[in-house]
Amino acid sequence: MHAHEFRPLADTEFRPARDLFMRALNLPPVTDEMWQSVSRTSEPGRVFGGFLDGELAGTALTGTSALAVPGGAEVPAGAVTGVGVRADRTRRGVLTGLMRAQFDDARERGEPVTMLHASEAVIYERFGYGVATRSRTVSLDRFRAALRPDAPRGGRIDLLEPEAARTVLPDVYRGLGLVRPGSIVRGDAWWDMNLAVAPRDAVAVVHYDPAGVPDGFLRYEPKSRDHRFDDGTVTLQVRDLVAGDAIAAAELWRFLFERDLTDRIVAVDRPLDEPVEWLMVDRRACRTTAVGDDLWVRLVDVAAALRARTFNAAEPVLVEVHDRFLPDNEGTYRIGPEEVERTEQRPQLSMDVSALAALYLGDVSVSALAAAGRVQVHEPAALPGADHLFTTDVVPWCGTPF
Ligand SMILES: CC(C)(COP(=O)(O)OP(=O)(O)OC[C@H]1O[C@@H](n2cnc3c(N)ncnc32)[C@H](O)[C@@H]1OP(=O)(O)O)[C@@H](O)C(=O)NCCC(=O)NCCS
Structure with a gap:
């Protein structure tokens, strides 16, 4: 059994962490010249290290950014990048601990969402991320x-x-x-x-x-x-x-x-x-x-994230959200153009928080996710209204690699 520790790294640890990340991507370590420009992406307090028995085994960093959501608001958002675990230390829970550290940090800073571009499509859904733009x-x-x-x-x-x-x-x-x-x-x-x-x-x-x-x-x-x-x-x-x-x-x-x-x-x-x-x-x-898939989004604070965007005029829909990784998000939400509130009413739809993330910017319809089994429909009559609520005029797009 290894002793796990997850913490923000000190400035002196940024470069070894970067080299670890580069190796995890099968790339050579950074040169002095590269480090001059790359080092500025390491924000103090936002570069995380995962340690096994006191030894750095993985890293992930968050950049401070903001995300445009339907309606035009810019939501404070943590841009997750630099994710890597030493090839000889994978599948021991290092990424899991790093994800948790990043979500805690985003919440402390009042960022209701985090976002990333994924190297592989099978890594991040378990942590609640969904494909929000293509x-x-x-x-x-x-x-x-x-x-x-x-x-x-x-x-x-x-x-x-x-x-x-x-x-x-x-x-x-x-x-x-x-x-x-x-x-x-x-x-x-x-x-x-x-x-x-x-x-x-x-x-x-x-x-x-x-x-x-x-x-x-x-x-x-x-x-x-x-x-x-x-x-x-x-x-x-x-x-x-x-x-x-x-x-x-x-x-x-x-x-x-x-x-x-x-x-x-x-x-x-x-x-x-x-x-x-x-x-x-x-x-x-x-x-x-x-x-x-382009931008993956995680609704770290579901209520705050949903309140930041606008919804089209339609009857509110009652959505049950499952969130195994951040269970305080779990519950039923009444989502409408005037309000997003938690409710004790019976849900019309249920979905995982990763499916809600896919709906968040309007890239996919509720019906499409229901057809794929990603949304459970308890009241079919609620589906057209839910589609209309979430839909947007333009297709969402990120356009910024990070
Ligand atoms: C992807 C990576 C960061 C995962 O780190 P890790 O420490 O092995 O992840 P964990 O041990 O916390 O895994 C948590 C779960 O995710 C699964 N998982 C992690 N990476 C996976 C992958 N690439 N493919 C499939 N499943 C994966 C694990 O099997 C584990 O599942 P379980 O909970 O059912 O046992 C690591 O493999 C890596 O550094 N890969 C190369 C670099 C890279 O792709 N970085 C991501 C850049 S976006």
């Missing part, structure tokens, strides 16, 4: 990728000098506000890390509206470059494309389509309902090559 990868044949004449037009695009990206892009992102449910606040440490690890040939451009106000930006980098200028193929890999409106979005795509020396454009982590095909003369030049 995203797609699109691949475009540049030679066929002309925009339709009626595609929105306007404003101008400027290339950013590489050293200007770090100062300009965070301001543009902040100025746009969180563009959809599922979008998250990017702190300084996020920008430090993500711009520092970008390759030296990465390109950033900003779109300005006719009044000169920045309302969108794009980051990409060339892949598979062939310097012989003959039959090589060059793919532009789009890392980040955020637009405040339809004109900025269309112009940023147009910019990509018009790049010389480019055969293919591959954009990862795009919203499922982004209308790229609808902008194009030849819609088959745009292929969706992957759709996957």
